[in-house]
Amino acid sequence: MASIDAVAPEVRSDPSQSAPRKKTIMTDEQHNDQSRQGLRGVSSLEEARQWLAARGIEDIECVVPDQAGVARGKLMPADKFFASPVMSLPASLFAQTISGEMPDEDDHFQYDPTDGDIMLRPDFSTLAVVPWASDPTAQLIHDAYTRDGRPVEIAPRQLLRRILxxxxxxxxxxxxxxxxxxxxxxxxxxxxxxxxxxxxxxxxxxxxxxxxxxxxxxxxxxxxxxxxxxxxxxxxxxxxxxxxxxxxxxxxxxxxxxxxxxxxxxxxxxxxxxxxxxxxxxxxxxxxxxxxxxxxxxxxxxxxxxxxxxxxxxxxxxxxxxxxxxxxxxxxxxxxxxxxxxxxxxxxxxxxxxxxxxxxxxxxxxxxxxxxxxxxxxxxxxxxxxxxxxxxxxxxxxxxxxxxxxxxxxxxxxxxxxxxxxxxxxxxxxxxxxxxxxxxxxxxxxxxxxxxxxxxxxxxxxxxxxxxxxxxxxxxxxxxxxxxxxxxxx
CATH class of the missing domain: 3.30.590.10 (Glutamine synthetase/guanido kinase, catalytic domain)
Incomplete structure (x- = not known):
């Protein structure tokens, strides 16, 4: 295909059977317009600061997907986020079961007994509003890294990148x-x-x-x-x-x-x-x-x-x-x-x-x-x-x-x-x-x-x-x- 866009007319299931919509499906040109208008994503910390200020955002949900695809992270005031945009969470985050338990260690599976921190860095291209929040709130997906800067290899988002x-x-x-x-x-x-x-x-x-x-x-x-x-x-x-x-x-x-x-x-x-x-x-x-x-x-x-x-x-x-x-x-x-x-x-x-x-x-x-x-x-x-x-x-x-x-x-x-x-x-x-x-x-x-x-x-x-x-x-x-x-x- 000449480009990703060449797939657009055909990548769907039975489009002729789709329900009529009151909302207009965006064309590629409209999607580019939307990106320019800044509805989703920025490229830097300073652009994020301007983006949030323009929308009166008070809080930011800093999230990372765990092994179940559940959003984990922290909710923090916007000003606190800019004071320290890299946050930390326990390494056990990526070893939890869906019920919140931790597996027993064995010959092959072991984790840090001190449950030390991993570092979560924001991917500013994912910045978006949380439209159902009662107060002006944004959300931002993060990537997980070790304290010495290596990607956490068991983090799902990093694993997908590994395959790509x-x-x-x-x-x-x-x-x-x-x-x-x-x-x-x-x-x-x-x-x-x-x-x-x-x-x-x-x-x-x-x-x-x-x-x-x-x-x-x-x-x-x-x-x-x-x-x-x-x-x-x-x-x-x-x-x-x-x-x-x-x-x-x-x-x-x-x-x-x-x-x-x-x-x-x-x-x-x-x-x-x-x-x-x-x-x-x-x-x-x-x-x-x-x-x-x-x-x-x-x-x-x-x-x-x-x-x-x-x-x-x-x-x-x-x-x-x-x-x-x-x-x-x-x-x-x-x-x-x-x-x-x-x-x-x-x-x-x-x-x-x-x-x-x-x-x-x-x-x-x-x-x-x-x-x-x-x-x-x-x-x-x-x-x-x-x-x-x-x-x-x-x-x-x-x-x-x-x-x-x-x-x-x-x-x-x-x-x-x-x-x-x-x-x-x-x-x-x-x-x-x-x-x-x-x-x-x-x-x-x-x-x-x-x-x-x-x-x-x-x-x-x-x-x-x-x-x-x-x-x-x-x-x-x-x-x-x-x-x-x-x-x-x-």
Whole structure:
């Protein structure tokens, strides 16, 4: 492709089915205008000072994504931030489980017994307002460094950069476009009770399947107006919105672009959607399988690679035919996606989504315009030829999911791998080739030497320890199924 922009008309899911929007989707020229107007990002500390002063910003949320993709950090007055823009947090920040526990140390996983500080430096290109805050507030994503200035190699944002550097050494730049699915549900303060769809403007909750229904989307018009407003205020670019298969299940597609920037947008958009839903007395959940009788939620990732020198898509040759790099990228995904599954499906609940005869893939077969396989090649022209990874669930950390997916494709290209033949027809009846549970996925991840070389042993061992600890925490909970079928029967 001549540029990233060449992909724009085609990187989306069924755009003809998208809901009508009251907000205008930005063109590239409008996006450039927005950047010039300073709605998102600056290039220096002094520009940040001017940006905040012009908006009367009083407080700054200094955030960093942890292993779960949760925003951690500090809220500080703007004047205090400028007095010392580099802040510190405990190194254990990147070793916490989703429940806030710390894994036990073992032969491979150990952390600083003093829990010393790491340094967080602001990425001023991420500066944006917090539109739902009661007082004028800005947010700023930070990067993690050791006290002697080295990147913290287990930090998710740094890990994604580590993978992108592998492409950069070959003069390449990945282009990604994520699609996020999520559910709207009634508030549920008691976790012992199942989730239920919310009530829309008709006064009735959804019943039955509503795939691509415009009317079902219109049930929540006021909420989606706030999501659009909050997103535009932060410079986040929503491309399309559709109603998915489940009751009050939605999908938002983001415009294609740089992997770190898109991971940032997913990270921020998840929070934005949750905040907008709370404003309307609903929850928005990105759990992979929040309701037992409803479909799971995915985060599909469209991927292509451009040559920095020529600006062309390396997946297509001069005649518009697929290249060996294209097929090797697919082959790398086929071979290694099962081994990075613990990053694409990071929780026990994630594997409930991967059920036979559902929209979720259970294998890593590939095919042209085939939504039953794990790796789909959408219809496109040569300029926009790309590979859609349909395996990740919506609960995955976007930085880790993109790093894992791109790493698999890179190994495939580097090793000149060849894929299996594409699947014609449905792959849903074919055998599982993905791990069936979290412990199996974690073991496969740690045992795959090629991945340890790519991600670094420190990250592999830390992430394994976190996931094993989360599994042990889960095993302390007795489920309703066990009470239903075992209590009086065994």
């Amino acid at each position: 550097n592998l492409y950069d050494r070959n003069g390449w730049r990945p282009v990604v476009a994520p699609e996020m699915e999520f559910y709207l549900v009634k508030p549920n303060p008691d976790p012992d009770y199942p989730l239920e769809p919310p009530v829309g403007r008709s006064g009735r909750p959804e019943s039955g399947r509503q795939s691509y229904s415009i009317q079902a989307v219109n049930e929540f018009d006021d909420l989606f107006d706030d999501i659009y407003d909050f997103s535009e205020a932060q410079g986040l670019e929503i491309d399309t919105l559709i109603h998915e298969e489940g009751a009050a299940q939605m999908e938002i597609n983001l415009r294609h672009g740089d992997a770190v920037q898109l991971a940032d947008q997913v990270f921020l958009l998840k929070r934005t959607i949750r905040e907008a839903a709370l404003k309307h007395k609903m929850y928005a959940t990105f759990m992979a399988k929040p309701m037992s009788r409803e479909p799971g939620s995915a985060m599909h990732i469209h991927q292509s690679v451009i040559d920095e020198e020529t600006g062309r898509n390396i997946f297509s040759d001069a005649e518009g035919n697929p290249t060996k790099e294209f097929f090797s990228f697919i082959a790398g995904q086929q071979k290694y996606l099962p081994a990075v599954m613990c990053m694409l499906a990071p929780y026990v609940n994630s594997y409930r989504r991967l059920a036979r005869n559902t929209a979720a893939p259970i294998n890593v077969h590939w095919g042209y315009d085939n939504r039953t396989v794990g790796i789909r090649v959408p219809n496109s022209g040569p300029q926009a030829r790309r590979v859609e990874n349909r395996v990740p669930s919506s609960d995955s950390n976007p930085y880790l999911a993109m790093a894992a997916s791109l790493a698999c494709g890179f190994i495939g290209i580097e090793n000149g791998l060849s894929p299996e033949d594409p699947i014609e027809g449905s792959a849903r009846g074919l055998p599982h080739t993905l791990p069936r549970g979290l412990l199996e996925a974690v073991a496969l991840f740690e045992e795959t030497e090629e991945l340890a070389d790519i991600f670094g042993k420190s990250f592999v061992h830390t992430y394994r320890a976190i996931k094993q600890t989360e599994y042990e925490t889960f095993m302390r909970v007795i489920s309703s199924w066990e009470r239903e079928y075992l209590l009086l029967s065994v």
